[in-house]
Amino acid sequence: MSTIKKTVIKDFEGRKIREYLKEELGLSSRLIKGAAIDKRIFVNNKAVKMNYVLKENEEVLINLCKEESQNITPEPMDLDIVYEDEDIIVINKRPNMVVHPTKRYQSGTLANGLLYYFKETNQKCIVRLVSRLDMDTSGLIIVAKNQYAHMELSKDMSQNNIExxxxxxxxxxxxxxxxxxxxxxxxxxxxxxxxxxxxxxxxxxxxxxxxxxxxxxxxxxxxxxxxxxxxxxxxxxxxxxxxxxxxxxxxxxxxxxxxxxxxxxxYGLDFKSPRTKKSLSLRAELPEDIKKLI
Missing domain, CATH: 3.30.2350.10 (Pseudouridine synthase)
Known part of the structure; x- marks a missing residue:
């Protein structure tokens, strides 16, 4: 299960949990609202409403997973997974593959393969692309597994923090x-x-x-x-x-x-994990068709 868990410090005692989630965890209003509706926000293992007033040393947990679906058909596919954790998956996309279904390409896309992989590995995820590549360009693509990871990495992308x-x-x-x-x-x-x-x-x-x-x-x-x-x-x-x-x-x-x-x-991606802020440096070897040119 993909969750964020944190202990309330004295500075937030007496504050509402909505304020805590926005200010301390940096979550968007949209994410907080969705989690509240689905009852995925807990204090000391009990689901709470957004007007809940916090006390020091309480344990706040938000479950980032929610039931979602996409109108994309899962298809078995040989995926080159370079990195994966509970928040993201990084794929080395082969050439001549469309990333997401279009009117022209409804099947055989990376998204089709990822949804099948998520299903087979019992991960309740949809495909949230952080980066994209042209059909004929090969290499590394970041996919977020939850709304929080997508929000954080999209922000990093816009601020040029993903190399x-x-x-x-x-x-x-x-x-x-x-x-x-x-x-x-x-x-x-x-x-x-x-x-x-x-x-x-x-x-x-x-x-x-x-x-x-x-x-x-x-x-x-x-x-x-x-x-x-x-x-x-x-x-x-x-x-x-x-x-x-x-x-x-x-x-x-x-x-x-x-x-x-x-x-x-x-061939290369350098960025920080959306949750742990650990630095990641990922590389993908040149495909054979380019190797033959050089």
């Missing part, structure tokens, strides 16, 4: 071995438009890069995202004149004969 590292293989050799790309990315108007462009009307977008391996006609480039725009790395590397191999949207269509998708892999 996301990627490896890509690009056409040609970059002029500088390392640097920062600070160019705004804009989504052009129009129905069905997928690609993004560099345009002053867009959002500020920052990518730090470093060439980690140089070959005669290509570079292996590590990218560290400071912002997280759609297609950010792909658009920024194209702007430097060095599109990613296999990226037929921003590069060359003939690349599809060399590699069947963009050579982009989310």
């Amino acid at each position: 996301k590292r990627y490896l890509s293989v690009v056409h040609g050799n970059l002029e500088n071995m390392e640097g920062t790309i600070d160019l705004p990315i804009y989504r052009p108007e129009g129905e069905g438009v997928i690609g993004r462009v560099i345009d002053e009307r867009g959002q500020r977008s920052i990518t730090h890069y470093k060439v980690v391996k140089r070959l005669a006609d290509r570079d292996v480039v590590e990218c560290l995202l400071e912002t997280g725009r759609t297609h950010q790395i792909r658009v920024h590397l194209k702007a430097l004149g060095h599109p990613i191999y296999g990226d037929t949207l921003y590069g060359y269509e003939e690349d599809s004969e060399i590699i069947g998708r963009q050579a982009l892999h989310a």
